[in-house]
Amino acid sequence: VSVRQATGRDLEPLHELYKEYFRELDTPAYWGLTLEAGLAEVDETVAEGLAFVAEMDSEIVGFALARRRQGTRGLLSDIYVLPKARQQRHATRLTSAAADALHKRGATHLTLSVHVANAPARAAYNRWGFEERALIMDIPTDQLRIRLAARL
Ligand SMILES: CC(C)(COP(=O)(O)OP(=O)(O)OC[C@H]1O[C@@H](n2cnc3c(N)ncnc32)[C@H](O)[C@@H]1OP(=O)(O)O)[C@@H](O)C(=O)NCCC(=O)NCCS
Numbered sequence: 001v002s003v004r005q006a007t008g009r010d011l012e013p014l015h016e017l018y019k020e021y022f023r024e025l026d027t028p029a030y031w032g033l034t035l036e037a038g039l040a041e042v043d044e045t046v047a048e049g050l051a052f053v054a055e056m057d058s059e060i061v062g063f064a065l066a067r068r069r070q071g072t073r074g075l076l077s078d079i080y081v082l083p084k085a086r087q088q089r090h091a092t093r094l095t096s097a098a099a100d101a102l103h104k105r106g107a108t109h110l111t112l113s114v115h116v117a118n119a120p121a122r123a124a125y126n127r128w129g130f131e132e133r134a135l136i137m138d139i140p141t142d143q144l145r146i147r148l149a150a151r152l
Pocket residue numbers: 021024079080081082085086087088089090091092093113114115118119120121123124125127
C-alpha cells in the first residue's frame with residue numbers, strides 16, 4: 001500500500017477512476033458539470049503536481065486532487081477510493097499527501113465541499129477535524145419565483 005504524486009503515466013487509470021467517481025457523486029444535472037470538464041481538471045491537477053494516487057498491489061485504487069486558491073487557501077477538490085478498497089485508510093493517506101503538498105505551497109487552511117447526504121465522506125472529514133463553515137442551498141427558480149410572488 002502506498003501513496004504517491006501522480007504523473008503523466010497515471011492519466012489512463014486516473015481517468016477510469018474519475019469516471020467511477022463522477023458516476024457515484026451524482027451532482028445535480030443543472031450544475032452542468034460534464035465528465036469531459038472533470039477529466040480536463042484531472043490533467044491540469046496532475047500537471048500542477050497536486051494529484052495523488054493510492055496503489056495496492058500496483059493497482060491504483062484511489063486518488064486525491066488538490067488546488068491552491070487565492071490567499072493562503074488550499075482546496076481538496078476531489079477524493080475517491082474504489083468501493084473494494086474503502087475503510088483501509090487510503091483516503092487518510094491521500095489527504096495526508098495532499099495536505100503536505102499544500103502546506104509546502106503556503107496553504108494555511110484547507111477547504112472542501114461535501115454533499116449533506118454523503119455520510120462516509122462527512123464521517124472522515126469530521127474525524128480529521130474539519131469544521132462546517134458554509135452551506136450550499138438550492139431551489140428550482142420557478143418555485144422560488146412563486147413563493148416570493150406570494151409574499152409581495
Ligand atoms: C469518502 C471516501 C473517499 C473515504 O475513503 P476511505 O479510504 O474509505 O477512507 P479512510 O479509510 O481513510 O477513512 C477515514 C476515516 O473515516 C471513517 N470512515 C470512512 N468511511 C466510513 C463510513 N462508511 N462510515 C463511517 N466512518 C467511515 C474511517 O473510519 C476513518 O476514521 P478513523 O481513521 O478514525 O477510523 C470513500 O468513501 C469514497 O471514495 N466515497 C465516494 C466518493 C466521495 O464521496 N468522495 C468525497 C466527495 S466530497
